[in-house]
Amino acid sequence: MLVVTRLRTPSGPGGPDPAAEAELRRGLLHALEILASKPGHVGGEVGRNVDDPTLWVLTTRWENVGSYRRALGSYEGKMHIQPLMVHAVDEPSAYEVVEEGTDLNESQPRSLG
Template identity: 85%
Template sequence: MLVVTRLRTPSSDAAAESELRAGLLQALDILAAKPGWVGGDVGRNVDDPTLWVLTTRWENVGSYRRALGSYEGKMHIQPLMVHALDEPSAYEVVEEGTDLNQAHPRSIG
């Protein structure tokens, strides 16, 4: 699975940019140590330097959710999400010959 989380810093705030950059790099290190990790990157938009991205790849959605729910995830990663854009972030990887997820309710009742 692929996770794309876009984040925005306050415009022209060098201190906030530096803090977010350091936080995202630390988040990448924390996540890389978790079971199910495949890879990831931190990036900054070339046209809008206030826009950042944290992309990660996981063996499955459960691995990703457990990593975020870990002690380190709650303490160091979730506070960064105050800067995250409110949009879906988890994607299934599309490969030839695989069935795609079907849209249906995830709970019963």
């Protein structure tokens, strides 16, 4: 599975805040370190948008959705990663990898509700 989380640098009254940008960058690199140490992690990167430098991305790959959710729900995930999510763009972030000849999940809501 693939997880793509986009985050926006906080800005102050005068525009982008360089200190906030540096803090977000450090936080994302630390988040990637934490996630990389968890079972089921396959790979990942931190990136910054070339056209809009206030937009960042944390991309990780996992063996399955359970591995990702357990990593995010770990003590380190709750303490160091979840606080970064206040800067995340509100959009779905978990994707299944599409390969020739494989079945995709059924297109239906996953809640029981």
